[in-house]
Amino acid sequence: MTTNKSSSPLQVAGVLAALLASQSLVASWPLPGNALMLLPSEGAVAGLGDGIRRGFSLAQEQSELCGAPKTQWSVGWIKPGSDPSSQLGNRRLPPLLLAPPATPLVETGLLAQFEKRQVLLPLQRGASLQQLASRRGSDQLWPVTPARSLEIDALVKAMVQANLRSFLLISDGSADQQLLADRFLETMRLQGGVLLGTDLQARRVNARDAEGLKQLVSDAEWFSPAALVVMSPRNSELMLAVMAQAWPEQMRLVWNFAPKTTSKQVQIGVEEASRGPGWGSFEKDFKKRFGYKPGTVEAAGFDAGQLVALSVLPAKITTLNGMAGFNPVLKPASICANVKIRKEGAAAKPLGAISNMDMKAATPPTAQLDVIQLEVNGVQLRKSFNLGAN
Numbered sequence: 001m002t003t004n005k006s007s008s009p010l011q012v013a014g015v016l017a018a019l020l021a022s023q024s025l026v027a028s029w030p031l032p033g034n035a036l037m038l039l040p041s042e043g044a045v046a047g048l049g050d051g052i053r054r055g056f057s058l059a060q061e062q063s064e065l066c067g068a069p070k071t072q073w074s075v076g077w078i079k080p081g082s083d084p085s086s087q088l089g090n091r092r093l094p095p096l097l098l099a100p101p102a103t104p105l106v107e108t109g110l111l112a113q114f115e116k117r118q119v120l121l122p123l124q125r126g127a128s129l130q131q132l133a134s135r136r137g138s139d140q141l142w143p144v145t146p147a148r149s150l151e152i153d154a155l156v157k158a159m160v161q162a163n164l165r166s167f168l169l170i171s172d173g174s175a176d177q178q179l180l181a182d183r184f185l186e187t188m189r190l191q192g193g194v195l196l197g198t199d200l201q202a203r204r205v206n207a208r209d210a211e212g213l214k215q216l217v218s219d220a221e222w223f224s225p226a227a228l229v230v231m232s233p234r235n236s237e238l239m240l241a242v243m244a245q246a247w248p249e250q251m252r253l254v255w256n257f258a259p260k261t262t263s264k265q266v267q268i269g270v271e272e273a274s275r276g277p278g279w280g281s282f283e284k285d286f287k288k289r290f291g292y293k294p295g296t297v298e299a300a301g302f303d304a305g306q307l308v309a310l311s312v313l314p315a316k317i318t319t320l321n322g323m324a325g326f327n328p329v330l331k332p333a334s335i336c337a338n339v340k341i342r343k344e345g346a347a348a349k350p351l352g353a354i355s356n357m358d359m360k361a362a363t364p365p366t367a368q369l370d371v372i373q374l375e376v377n378g379v380q381l382r383k384s385f386n387l388g389a390n
Contacts, residue, residue, distance in 0.1 A: 037076070038075075038076050038084060039075060040080040040100045052098075052122060059302050059335070084099070094322070095321070095322030109137030112141055118323045123300050124144075126147075140361060142359060150364070150367060155371060157371075157385050167188070168195070202231060221248055227253070253266070258270065262374060262375075266376060271370040274296070278332070308322075310326050310350070327347035328349060368388075
């Protein structure tokens, strides 16, 4: 039996088939259960749903093997960027909701506050997290994936260790990239870094502005920075334009992503995928179960699934506080160890696949990130930074 997903933006496909036991899909809205996962119904982010569900299902499967009760969870589809409260009104909601990628945080916070429910944000990573603590309902919003700003912090740490403290800083001018540039500049200055030239902040560069690019090259030749730091997505027009210029030989090119293509400059960048202490076992188990290596999306689903699994065990969990079984200050433990801990009535902390699982409400977790140096001859040097380590 299947559902007609097109008949309603948030028609639920029912309680998904658990990977260890068969459950029928139903066309009507299911009982509240333990958790409701909201996924985008259309657009570029719609394809993320499969990865999230696979990671989430693996966490449920492993918890059940360790003796945890079966999780009753369901899936609903919602139009990307829409207010979830408009479609969740008058519904009986479970203790935990999983918000879709790039959910509008103002509206989601208001929903969490009004319904008094805890909301996990599995794939919320952008600049919006920087204002999360000031939002209404933020004490009930839980980011699961480290923020993009953590990548900037790792990049700064690597540059400081390499004594690359003088730099020029440019961005493509988009809001997200400008905020990342601001974070870089603030963090670098705290570490003794110096922005050269006449700019007080990141220079906005149009990749199609030949004169602007010519002036940037001239400034690099005049001020001799140790690095040109570029805030722009991979394979953007600005990245390609920067790669096409003739720069001073000793100047590094620094990106907010991992460099893949060699150039006449040594390049430094940060891997977008973060890691937690549980990544190794998760990757092995996931590949064995589904036949391919997981990435950020699957890891986020897995960690969200671990948090939901803690809430299924009855000790100290109420409808109004689905996160009561989680304590970020504890030492992380395996799934089986946490099932035992929760059955004894104490809170627990999972081994995170994508982070150190040290998040709090309105505060993203930290993680291990790799900074990569790509030499002119194609040799790749990799160094790991765990920004959550003591």
